Amino acid sequence: MSVLTTPAGIAADAADVLRRRPGADIAGAVFRWLLIGATVFATGFLGVLLAVMIVDGWDVLSGNLWYFLTNGFSQRSAAESGVSQGIIGSLQVALVTGVFAVPIGVATAIYLVEYAQDSRFARIVELNIRNLAGVPSIVYGLLGLAVFVQTIDRFTKGASVIAGGMTLAALVLPIIVITSVEALKAVPDSLREAAYGVGATKWEVLSRQVLPAALSTILTGTVLALARALGEAAPLILVGAATGFLSFGDANMFETFTGPYTALPVQIFNFARLPGADWGVNAAAASVVILVLVLAVNGLAIYLRNRFEKQW
Amino acid sequence: MSLTQDRPELTAADLQTSRSRRARSHTVRWLFMGAAAVTVLVSALIIWTVASEAWTYISQVELDKLTDIGWFPRRGLFDLSTLLVNTLQISVIAMLVAVPSGFGAAIYLSEYAHPRVRKVMKPTLELLASVPSVVLGVFAISFITPSILTNFFDDINYFNKLAAGIAVGLLVIPLIASIAEDSLRAVPLALREASAGLGARKVTTSIRVVLPAALSGLMAATIVGFSRAIGETMVVTIASGGGDTSLFNLSILESGGTLTSAMAALGLGTDQVAGNNLAFQSLYFLGALLFAITLVLNMLGDVIVRRLRNRY
Amino acid sequence: MSQEPEASASDVTVPDALAPKDQSRARIDVSAVAAMAPQRVETSTVFECADVDVYYTDFRALRDVTLDVNSHEVTALIGPSGCGKTTFLRCFNRMNDLIEGARVEGTINYHGVDLYQDEVDPVEVRRRVGMVFQKPNPFPKSIYDNVAYGPRLAGVKRSEIDDVVEGSLTRAALWDEVKDRLKMSAYGLSGGQQQRLCIARAIAVQPDVVLMDEPCSALDPIATGRIEELIAELKTDYTIIIVTHNMQQAARISDMTAFFSVQANEMGQRTGELVEYAPTSLIFTNPDDPRTEAYITGRVG
Ligand SMILES: Nc1ncnc2c1ncn2[C@@H]1O[C@H](COP(=O)(O)OP(=O)(O)OP(=O)(O)O)[C@@H](O)[C@H]1O
Ligand SMILES: [Mg+2]
Numbered sequence: 001m002s003v004l005t006t007p008a009g010i011a012a013d014a015a016d017v018l019r020r021r022p023g024a025d026i027a028g029a030v031f032r033w034l035l036i037g038a039t040v041f042a043t044g045f046l047g048v049l050l051a052v053m054i055v056d057g058w059d060v061l062s063g064n065l066w067y068f069l070t071n072g073f074s075q076r077s078a079a080e081s082g083v084s085q086g087i088i089g090s091l092q093v094a095l096v097t098g099v100f101a102v103p104i105g106v107a108t109a110i111y112l113v114e115y116a117q118d119s120r121f122a123r124i125v126e127l128n129i130r131n132l133a134g135v136p137s138i139v140y141g142l143l144g145l146a147v148f149v150q151t152i153d154r155f156t157k158g159a160s161v162i163a164g165g166m167t168l169a170a171l172v173l174p175i176i177v178i179t180s181v182e183a184l185k186a187v188p189d190s191l192r193e194a195a196y197g198v199g200a201t202k203w204e205v206l207s208r209q210v211l212p213a214a215l216s217t218i219l220t221g222t223v224l225a226l227a228r229a230l231g232e233a234a235p236l237i238l239v240g241a242a243t244g245f246l247s248f249g250d251a252n253m254f255e256t257f258t259g260p261y262t263a264l265p266v267q268i269f270n271f272a273r274l275p276g277a278d279w280g281v282n283a284a285a286a287s288v289v290i291l292v293l294v295l296a297v298n299g300l301a302i303y304l305r306n307r308f309e310k311q312w
Numbered sequence: 313m314s315l316t317q318d319r320p321e322l323t324a325a326d327l328q329t330s331r332s333r334r335a336r337s338h339t340v341r342w343l344f345m346g347a348a349a350v351t352v353l354v355s356a357l358i359i360w361t362v363a364s365e366a367w368t369y370i371s372q373v374e375l376d377k378l379t380d381i382g383w384f385p386r387r388g389l390f391d392l393s394t395l396l397v398n399t400l401q402i403s404v405i406a407m408l409v410a411v412p413s414g415f416g417a418a419i420y421l422s423e424y425a426h427p428r429v430r431k432v433m434k435p436t437l438e439l440l441a442s443v444p445s446v447v448l449g450v451f452a453i454s455f456i457t458p459s460i461l462t463n464f465f466d467d468i469n470y471f472n473k474l475a476a477g478i479a480v481g482l483l484v485i486p487l488i489a490s491i492a493e494d495s496l497r498a499v500p501l502a503l504r505e506a507s508a509g510l511g512a513r514k515v516t517t518s519i520r521v522v523l524p525a526a527l528s529g530l531m532a533a534t535i536v537g538f539s540r541a542i543g544e545t546m547v548v549t550i551a552s553g554g555g556d557t558s559l560f561n562l563s564i565l566e567s568g569g570t571l572t573s574a575m576a577a578l579g580l581g582t583d584q585v586a587g588n589n590l591a592f593q594s595l596y597f598l599g600a601l602l603f604a605i606t607l608v609l610n611m612l613g614d615v616i617v618r619r620l621r622n623r624y
Numbered sequence: 625m626s627q628e629p630e631a632s633a634s635d636v637t638v639p640d641a642l643a644p645k646d647q648s649r650a651r652i653d654v655s656a657v658a659a660m661a662p663q664r665v666e667t668s669t670v671f672e673c674a675d676v677d678v679y680y681t682d683f684r685a686l687r688d689v690t691l692d693v694n695s696h697e698v699t700a701l702i703g704p705s706g707c708g709k710t711t712f713l714r715c716f717n718r719m720n721d722l723i724e725g726a727r728v729e730g731t732i733n734y735h736g737v738d739l740y741q742d743e744v745d746p747v748e749v750r751r752r753v754g755m756v757f758q759k760p761n762p763f764p765k766s767i768y769d770n771v772a773y774g775p776r777l778a779g780v781k782r783s784e785i786d787d788v789v790e791g792s793l794t795r796a797a798l799w800d801e802v803k804d805r806l807k808m809s810a811y812g813l814s815g816g817q818q819q820r821l822c823i824a825r826a827i828a829v830q831p832d833v834v835l836m837d838e839p840c841s842a843l844d845p846i847a848t849g850r851i852e853e854l855i856a857e858l859k860t861d862y863t864i865i866i867v868t869h870n871m872q873q874a875a876r877i878s879d880m881t882a883f884f885s886v887q888a889n890e891m892g893q894r895t896g897e898l899v900e901y902a903p904t905s906l907i908f909t910n911p912d913d914p915r916t917e918a919y920i921t922g923r924v925g
Contacts, residue, residue, distance in 0.1 A: 014735035017752070020745035028515035035424060038416020042485045043436045046443065052455045053447070107347030115341055116348075125348045128355050134536070134610030135603065136543025138572050139358060141579060142599040146361035170354050177351065203337040224442070231444030234545035234572070238579035265446045265546070272450050272550050280454060287447045298442045302435045427724060502761035506822070508722055510774040510829060511751030520773070525764050 057285030078278035083286050086267035096165020097229045102222055105176030113184040133174035140171045141238025149239050157258035159240025167239050172225040179221025183214040216308035223301040231294050233265035241266045264290050365596030382559035385591040394560040398568035403541040405477025414488030422496035423518050441486035449550030452479035471567035476552035480544045488537040495529020532616040539609035545572035571602045670695045670863045675730035678711050685711045689898045698864045700874040703884030708896030709867040713835050717753035718746040754831035758838040760818035762810035767802050770810050774829035796824035797854050816847025836866040852877050881907040883916045
């Protein structure tokens with residue numbers, strides 16, 4: 001047991017024993033730098049990604065960005081093509097997604113937190129939500145194709161913004177439920193008890209105390225979910241978002257929701273698979289546009305959350 | 313209503329809430345429950361549509377077509393091994409990228425980083441998680457292959473599984489890092505103190521105490537990340553499996569379609585499916601396979617995470 | 625292993641158990657100091673604390689603590705909740721370094737070496753000054769691996785580890801209860817057994833001092849009794865500093881007792897301070913300070 005200094009020994013040479021030895025913690029330093037390297041790699045590639053896309057898309061971004069943002073796809077050449085249809089389509093799809101997913105998602109969360117009391121049905125709903133959250137996005141495309149495009153086509157008019165929005169609504173539903181459940185659980189019980197204590201019914205407690213208190217967090221979750229929807233391409237391809245030429249004619253506002261459409265990520269996909277370097281420039285420029293859009297929406301969500309964080 | 317006047321005797325009716333208030337409270341309960349039921353309906357619809365169409369396919373396809381020279385759905389050749397091998401190769405490459413850097417970042421953030429650094433890095437990771445996958449697909453063909461991989465491999469294909477795998481890896485880093493970080497932070501401080509109190513350096517405490525204690529969470533992170541990699545569509549479609557056909561090959565420097573990219577390719581042609589009638593149904597068959605694989609993986613991850621939660 | 629540290633020529637005083645407060649001794653002896661080595665002065669006490677203040681960021685948790693800890697004695701720290709006993713205890717092995725924003729001022733000499741000088745490696749300090757925590761905190765490993773953890777870190781040879789484990793568990797009065805299930809998870813033990821395992825784990829590295837923070841607070845009276853016997857035993861080999869809320873316990877097991885109290889200043893900040901430090905027999909029979917008397921007779925929480 002020679003390595004262990006005996007207590008008697010230490011008194012004599014405490015100074016030497018306790019000395020900081022240079023190099024005693026080389027392993028620690030190496031480990032730490034490895035971790036820093038991993039962290040830089042994990043987070044730093046966002047910077048590389050943005051830089052690469054800006055450089056590759058520079059011809060469009062520097063020259064005719066406005067034209068690019070305000071004109072549609074042209075079969076003739078990359079230079080004449082823009083992403084306006086994609087941007088408008090994405091916003092329309094996101095709107096429909098929100099209209100379907102937010103009420104259902106938040107209501108489900110309210111049911112789970114405020115009403116369910118560990119019933120069998122509640123457990124099924126919970127398990128179901130957790131599993132839905134892990135289903136690959138393209139599988140939602142199959143659901144959309146079979147149900148929203150084909151089965152209820154009287155309502156959606158086939159491959160339309162409505163069908164696309166409903167598909168993405170199914171996709172983000174679990175995200176909204178999960179974040180809303182967390183928001184509601186974070187509301188302290190004392191608040192509920194205080195409201196019951198003055199004679200409010202369950203609904204009154206909910207609508208006047210609990211929901212207002214949880215609102216900002218629910219909002220954050222919703223914004224994050226919609227950001228996710230903005231970036232999705234795979235399910236939209238299956239439910240028929242146009243990947244090529246699209247002519248609107250002179251459709252009115254309502255008809256654009258039931259007619260052919262495309263979305264920004266789908267357009268990027270389309271640019272990327274067309275042969276020729278000039279389409280590649282468009283793909284990169286459109287990537288910058290969608291990154292800015294998605295990062296801005298996420299930034300908004302994170303800002304909202306930090307702003308309203310920890311009220312109690 | 314003065315309290316000093318002699319009060320009428322209290323009856324049971326006085327202690328009841330007014331009927332309309334009670335009714336309202338009661339109705340909303342059913343509304344919330346209905347919303348929760350819709351989420352279950354979504355799952356049911358996914359399973360029903362995918363399973364029934366997949367069944368049509370299975371009952372009609374000649375089984376020897378499921379093993380052939382490759383995946384050529386329009387010609388009636390449905391070699392599953394081609395897609396499964398490509399999926400596995402790309403997902404494994406993705407894990408080789410994502411696990412070291414994701415875990416490294418997680419350990420750094422939970423064990424080493426100054427709280428201020430962590431406060432900046434956590435939202436950054438969330439931002440990264442929202443980068444649209446199409447953008448990473450574009451990144452793979454415009455940067456990873458031409459600027460990096462060609463330096464190492466002379467005969468690499470413009471579309472190849474390696475670049476696709478790396479890009480998918482980048483995509484799942486935030487997911488893995490965030491689950492891993494949660495599980496590391498769930499390790500009680502007391503264990504770290506016990507180790508430090510015995511004269512362990514930080515690196516030793518991290519590797520010998522914290523990592524083993526968080527093992528199940530780290531496993532769950534890997535499994536869930538793997539499932540996500542398998543389900544990723546757009547990166548692979550853009551960077552490796554763009555065509556709707558692929559010939560069986562084992563080289564990661566060659567292109568090759570996966571379960572998901574084959575689905576996207578089929579989906580792109582849904583309005584004009586020509587050739588073999590079963591091509592369209594094979595889309596659902598692949599969806600069913602994908603759904604089953606990811607469901608099993610996610611449930612496994614879920615079980616492991618739950619076991620972890622009950623531990624301390 | 626159990627003999628007293630040899631008193632060397634430069635020792636000026638021999639600790640006087642009855643009047644430790646009034647010791648006067650040469651504090652500094654610079655001549656014999658190697659260039660890289662921390663400064664050291666020969667003494668026979670283990671710790672000498674002078675004007676110790678501890679801050680958590682801006683909050684001053686403890687102020688002006690001056691006391692000496694004698695070797696091979698049990699020193700008890702008592703006082704009301706929040707008075708800084710844990711905070712003070714964690715100064716002795718620099719565990720406070722691990723808390724973001726914690727800062728120790730004043731001096732703490734360990735065998736004459738200023739613990740808080742730059743040249744001292746806190747990791748080495750913790751090998752010599754072990755710690756047992758309030759809540760048993762075994763690693764989620766086997767019983768054997770828990771005890772072997774420290775010796776392995778110290779580089780004890782594989783062939784010797786079995787002996788160290790058996791010796792430590794025996795010393796901690798746990799060997800007979802666990803010798804047949806060394807490979808089983810430590811989480812399968814009862815709370816009292818877990819705490820004795822933590823003690824075994826702490827003494828397996830043959831520390832000089834063992835710090836104990838309310839080691840019995842999570843235990844029933846029988847387990848508490850066993851640990852008290854154990855502490856009395858361990859005293860022959862180790863110097864022990866123990867925080868306890870249990871007056872009888874302090875009276876039963878300790879040689880010296882430090883009573884801390886907490887005082888709120890004008891701004892409502894509650895800063896702990898040392899009220900009285902004396903041999904246990906004195907503190908419990910004839911305390912100097914009325915606050916001590918009030919506390920030990922139970923008049924103040
Ligand atoms: N990590 C910390 N950060 C900030 N303040 C702390 C921290 N730890 C302790 N304190 C504060 O320092 C003061 C002393 O705490 P300490 O834990 O030392 O008291 P104690 O005497 O051990 O109490 P108890 O008997 O309840 O264990 C308290 O006011 C406490 O709130
Ligand atoms: Mg304490």
